[in-house]
Amino acid sequence: MDNLTHSLAGWALAETGLKRRTRKGLAALVLAANMPDIDVFFGWAPWAPLAMHRGFTHGLVGGVVLMPPFLAALLWLLDRWEVSRGKIAADAPPLRFGWLVLLSYLGAITHPLLDLQNVYAIQLFSPMSEEWFHTDGLFIVSPWLLAMLGGGIWLARRRERGGQALLALAAGAVFIGANMGISAMACQALLRSEPYPQPDRVFASPAPLRFWKRDMIWRENGVISFGHYDPLQGALRVTGQGASVPDNMALPLVQQAARATPDAVKFLAWSQMPVARVKTQGCQATVTFADARFTGPAMARNFNTVVNLPAC
Template sequence: MDNLTHSLIGAALGQAGLKRKTGLAMPALIIAANLPDIDAPCALYGVESLAMRRGITHGPIALVLLPLVLAGLLIAFDRWQARRGTRPEKRLPVHAGWLVALCYIGILTHPFFDWLNSYGIRLLEPFSHRWFYGDALFIVDPWILAMLGAGIWLSRRRERAQKPKASAPARVGAYGVMAYVGVNLAITWDLAPQPISYVEKTVANPVPIAFWKRDRLTRTVENERGSQIVSISGDQGQVSDFGPINMSDPRIAEWSKNDPAAKAFLFWSRMPVAELHDDHITLRDQRFLGSPASGQFTVTLRKPKP
């Protein structure tokens, strides 16, 4: 998911009541909810970053160690402020046990929500390079942003007015998001294509805003691809983006041997397709063919110079 969503998830948990467990609880939850994305600077490598993102920093070793590092830094920061006489008077005492626990709670929300979209996440890195996909949520979901944002805002408003049960709106927002996630997982399961003898692979890809719809992507044993918008109402659009996959062309394996960007793309790509030309081959991923960001998931292969 996007980092605004991750931040709001951490903030909603804090506003729902966890921030009263210890000083620096809110920073712990919000930072921890974003912490696995410390691999974001590798985006400077362009397409090559596809083999770097959502890997080691999202795997079990990082999920065990990073919360301890964050908690240690926050405790050190609190003590540093106390020594300088700049520690806020209203801040609760820092309870090391609770601070560590909140760092773990915050960080564990990150891989869960990243798993829910179709981009993919390597949950077992470095022990396994396997990609996992939930196919339930679009990477930026306005409904989740609205529920979390409204819950936090209303909760803080009640808090400032010193009204009872100030945390209730944030809790309702958090419960609403979890119910929404469950509904979307069920929709993906319901709209996922049924196994057919001539279909090699299928994906029920989430679409923006219209959470009740999926872009049903198919790949046949005859090297053809297709895309069809389907809805829980039973409506089905016409099959579009029909064409050849072309990944069996032997030039792809040969030309990508010494191309780091191509190797990274092929490691990451779940549904690669190729556009064949005499002097070059363009690699794309079927999940993002119609996306405005499709250029970020495109590689051009050229025949190696002799």
């Protein structure tokens, strides 16, 4: 999810009354809710689980178990520095380190739970497993969830009561659960739709505003197919199935390119629906790797990698 959504999730938790448990409680929840995205600064790291976005720091080990105590310790050190310089108000609540750690854990848990909802997916059990998990419950930026969380925070602060923030969190959870159900229905409808595919991988991407609609992408026997699902038009079928395209991943030249450069190896470790385009000119072949989940024009430059190989 986008970082505004992550921030609002931590802030909404704080407004339920948790921010008053300790000084810097609000900071702990909001920062912890964003903390796993620190991996975007470590793309250079030699350790693949850390260099991989939505890998180690988004998993249960790195993001949920190990990182929160470090955040709590940093906030405690910042507080000690502020106290030593007289920057803490006399009527400020006390700092309770135990609560600071607990709130850091609580905020951190929200991050993988939200990122699990979109087709980008996360490696939930990294570094023990490289398997990607996704529920396809939300578009990567959901205006509906933003409105729920933002409205709950605004009402909670205006009325100085935590019930509105709690209600917003509950409404968000129900909204996500309902959308997970729609995506599950979409996947089942695909199996019941002609020509009755038996895919090895399926993604049901929600639309940003018309959240009940799904863009379907699936792979079967090395062929990528696309379709649409709208439960209001027919809950038991996937429509709009256009021309399928081969992913070309089994071609010998593509297999060679997949191992040819560190960028290609890294890209294919991340990609869950890889496709390859091969262009040969003279004695040089250009292999472009992309991901079928992100094939729109706006994504084309950011979600591919190119490998040049001799073809003679």
